[in-house]
Amino acid sequence: MKPNIHLPLTIILLTFLLLSGCGQTQNNPGNQTDWALALHGGAGTISPDMPDSLKQQYYDGLRQALRVGEIILREGGSALDAVEAVVRNLEDNPLFNAGHGSVFTSEGKHELDAAIMDGSTLAAGALTGLTTVKNPVSLARIVMEESPHIFFSGSGAEEFASQTGVERVDNDYFHTDSRYIQWRRTQPDNAFQYHEEWLEGDKFGTVGAVALDAGGRLAAATSTGGMTNKRFGRVGDVPIIGSGTFANHLVAISATGWGEQIMRNVSANTIANYMEFRNTSVDDAMNYVLTERLNPGDAGFVAVDRKGNISMQMNTLGMYRGSINSRGEHVVMIWETE
Numbered sequence: 001m002k003p004n005i006h007l008p009l010t011i012i013l014l015t016f017l018l019l020s021g022c023g024q025t026q027n028n029p030g031n032q033t034d035w036a037l038a039l040h041g042g043a044g045t046i047s048p049d050m051p052d053s054l055k056q057q058y059y060d061g062l063r064q065a066l067r068v069g070e071i072i073l074r075e076g077g078s079a080l081d082a083v084e085a086v087v088r089n090l091e092d093n094p095l096f097n098a099g100h101g102s103v104f105t106s107e108g109k110h111e112l113d114a115a116i117m118d119g120s121t122l123a124a125g126a127l128t129g130l131t132t133v134k135n136p137v138s139l140a141r142i143v144m145e146e147s148p149h150i151f152f153s154g155s156g157a158e159e160f161a162s163q164t165g166v167e168r169v170d171n172d173y174f175h176t177d178s179r180y181i182q183w184r185r186t187q188p189d190n191a192f193q194y195h196e197e198w199l200e201g202d203k204f205g206t207v208g209a210v211a212l213d214a215g216g217r218l219a220a221a222t223s224t225g226g227m228t229n230k231r232f233g234r235v236g237d238v239p240i241i242g243s244g245t246f247a248n249h250l251v252a253i254s255a256t257g258w259g260e261q262i263m264r265n266v267s268a269n270t271i272a273n274y275m276e277f278r279n280t281s282v283d284d285a286m287n288y289v290l291t292e293r294l295n296p297g298d299a300g301f302v303a304v305d306r307k308g309n310i311s312m313q314m315n316t317l318g319m320y321r322g323s324i325n326s327r328g329e330h331v332v333m334i335w336e337t338e
């Protein structure tokens with residue numbers, strides 16, 4: 001009888017494939033060791049003529065925030081810890097419109113919004129109209145973990161803050177001269193920072209982070225001062241779960257841009273649903289929302305899916321953004337191409 005030389009070869013091949021993790025592309029970790037992180041510091045009309053020194057400050061700020069998240073994820077920390085720490089870092093950086101550096105309301109004050117979401121449980125915490133909480137994202141996490149609710153607003157949000165140990169500041173703490181000048185420019189006609197103005201000026205803001213941790217959990221967090229000259233009690237997309245912030249078992253998303261447009265299109269959740277229902281990549285889903293749902297100049301998003309694929313896209317001129325993963329790939333960018 002002719003010996004079956006194929007059988008031993010097949011066994012060797014199968015053993016090799018099993019040991020080498022067959023079917024797992026580099027984009028599909030699935031081995032509980034991969035992690036990925038993306039962040040943004042706002043999208044809008046960002047002039048490429050920006051002075052080099054300022055450009056450098058933005059790159060440094062983005063890199064510093066990435067580093068904060070990288071350390072947590074590299075050491076096996078959770079996606080939630082990473083996005084909270086990254087957003088806190090960006091809130092403390094006066095360059096960005098969140099925390100210290102928030103824009104001015106029509107009354108010349110600061111009202112801050114933030115949200116955080118745990119994709120593995122769909123737990124979420126959100127706040128709007130904060131006036132004295134130094135790091136809104138951390139209070140959002142406390143809402144998520146220590147209250148039976150998801151969303152607090154205005155005086156109730158401040159009252160909730162008083163029952164926790166979060167650091168409080170005077171509203172003046174959020175003041176920066178550059179945001180003050182920006183607000184004063186809107187005063188003659190008391191214009192809300194609406195869409196057309198974005199196309200002319202350097203008005204942009206919001207910070208956000210999304211992460212996948214080594215345990216396969218996804219999380220998203222976003223924080224903002226909102227939009228310059230916003231009216232009393234205006235709520236933007238950021239704290240509306242599913243609009244500016246969303247995470248589930250498939251993907252984590254954080255948005256920036258014109259809040260009213262982002263809300264109308266329930267944008268972050270639409271990206272997640274498009275992925276799920278059409279079985280498409282995060283890139284395709286984000287592109288769909290940016291091109292088919294939103295108008296040019298409206299918004300930008302950062303997202304990471306459960307396989308560690310990162311997508312960062314905008315239909316504005318620029319978006320401060322950066323990403324890093326466990327394979328050592330990292331990028332920090334502002335414009336479409338650099």
Ligand code: ASP
Pocket residue numbers: 042043203204205206224225226227235236237238244255256257258259260262
């Ligand atoms: N989306 C934010 C808001 O409407 C603003 C921004 O991202 O620039 O409050």
